[in-house]
Amino acid sequence: xxxxxxxxxxxxxxxxxxxxxxxxxxxxxxxxxxxxxxxxxxxxxxxxxxxxxxxxxxxxxxxxxxxxxxxxxxxxxxxxxxxxxxxxxxxxxxxxxxxxxxxxxxxxxxxxxxxxxxxxxxxxxxxxxxxxxxxxxxxxxxxxxxxxxxxxxxxxxxxxxxxxxxxxxxxxxxxxxxxxxxxxxxxxxxxxxxxxxxxxxxxxxxxxxxxxxxxxxxxxxxxxxxxxxxxxxxxxxxxxxxxxxxxxxxxxxxxxxxxxxxxxxxxxxxxxxxxxxxxxxxxxxxxxxxxxxxxxxxxxxxxxxxxxxx
Numbered sequence: 001x002x003x004x005x006x007x008x009x010x011x012x013x014x015x016x017x018x019x020x021x022x023x024x025x026x027x028x029x030x031x032x033x034x035x036x037x038x039x040x041x042x043x044x045x046x047x048x049x050x051x052x053x054x055x056x057x058x059x060x061x062x063x064x065x066x067x068x069x070x071x072x073x074x075x076x077x078x079x080x081x082x083x084x085x086x087x088x089x090x091x092x093x094x095x096x097x098x099x100x101x102x103x104x105x106x107x108x109x110x111x112x113x114x115x116x117x118x119x120x121x122x123x124x125x126x127x128x129x130x131x132x133x134x135x136x137x138x139x140x141x142x143x144x145x146x147x148x149x150x151x152x153x154x155x156x157x158x159x160x161x162x163x164x165x166x167x168x169x170x171x172x173x174x175x176x177x178x179x180x181x182x183x184x185x186x187x188x189x190x191x192x193x194x195x196x197x198x199x200x201x202x203x204x205x206x207x208x209x210x211x212x213x214x215x216x217x218x219x220x221x222x223x224x225x226x227x228x229x230x231x232x233x234x235x236x237x238x239x240x241x242x243x244x245x246x247x248x249x250x251x252x253x254x255x256x257x258x259x260x261x262x263x264x265x266x267x268x269x270x271x272x273x274x275x276x277x278x279x280x281x282x283x284x285x286x287x288x289x290x291x292x293x294x295x296x297x298x299x300x301x302x303x304x305x306x307x308x309x310x
Contacts, residue, residue, distance in 0.1 A: 005098070005287065008279050010212045014219070016097075017272040024096050028267040030104040031088045035081040036262030042074035043255025083119045087111045087189045089267050093274035094190055111189065120195040121188045128199070129178035133170035140167055179210040182217075186277035205280040213276060220269035227265040231257040 008016065021028055088107040095102035111118065140163040181202045188198035206213060235257035239250040281287035 005278065005282055007283050008275070010215055013212075013216070013272060013275045013279060016275055017268065020093065020096055020271055020275075021268060024092070027092055027096070027102070027104060027107070028089060028271065029263055031085055031092060031107055032266035033263045034085045035078060035266065036259040038074065038078040038081045039262065040255050040259045042078060043251055043258070045074055080115070080119055083122050083185075084108070084111055084115060085266070086122070086185055086270050087114060087118045089270040090186045090189050090274050090277075093271050094278075097275065097278060114189055114192075117188060117195055118185060121184050121198050124195055124199055125178065125181040125184055129181060130174040133167070133174040136170040137167055140164075175214075176210070179213050179217075180206055182206055182210075182213045182273055183277045183280070186274050190277070205277065205284065209276060209280055213273070216272045216276065217269065220265075220272060223268060224261075224265040228258065228261040231261045 088104075088111050091110045092102055092104075092107040095107075181199055183205050184195075184198045184202035187193065187201040187205065188195060191198075191201065193201065232254060235253045236250070239253035242249065242253075278287065
């Protein structure tokens with residue numbers, strides 16, 4: 001039986017997360033470098049859009065249009081990069097957590113053929129979770145002026161309060177739904193299932209552990225912001241001293257700071273969620289015993305091939 005495959009508390013999952021990250025820093029940071037690198041490209045495009053005095057007006061306008069298109073392409077590439085890096089990190093966790101070795105290239109190589117599926121999973125997670133809240137906010141934005149027009153002050157105030165509370169409730173519901181789907185990417189790539197099936201699979205696996213997932217997201221978010229500000233604040237001050245008000249240099253400095261911070265903090269939450277995925281499979285499906293029996297019999301577990309492959 002593989003030692004790490006046992007039920008773990010939230011503290012044990014966090015401890016295991018940092019142990020895996022510390023012992024395999026080059027692996028996980030190397031995988032995580034893709035999205036920040038693509039974001040840095042977007043930042044460089046933004047810096048390039050800042051025209052210097054003396055450019056003809058037409059040339060400046062053309063540069064702005066080209067830069068705007070470049071930014072759109074860059075943002076799309078960045079979002080795809082997040083999805084692919086997320087999947088590659090999940091594969092890397094599945095290897096090292098189960099006592100095997102892997103490389104950055106192997107982890108990304110195992111995502112091949114699943115790019116669209118992973119992007120679609122993440123899109124569905126966001127759509128299913130936050131679309132109701134977004135629609136309610138739009139309705140509120142339209143209804144508030146209409147409700148206040150011609151109504152008494154008390155009635156208008158009550159309307160604003162009710163709509164505001166509805167938006168808050170919708171946002172909370174969106175967060176709860178997002179926690180429900182938090183294990184969809186590990187399920188999709190490790191069990192090699194389609195996006196919709198992965199969403200349903202996550203709803204089943206995450207049941208009973210959504211509070212734990214929320215705590216992990218909350219703590220990882222704090223860590224990510226701390227790391228970001230550790231690099232961003234010095235970069236901002238340095239840019240102010242060196243650039244002397246140059247927006248292009250300031251954009252480049254903050255972009256480099258975000259690149260370093262994103263590379264360092266990016267994989268931590270994914271590692272933790274991957275461990276939650278394994279933990280829930282152990283608790284609900286005796287996954288540790290299934291792997292042990294499969295190893296003895298020389299068989300492959302249905303739906304677990306990607307998780308156990310090395």
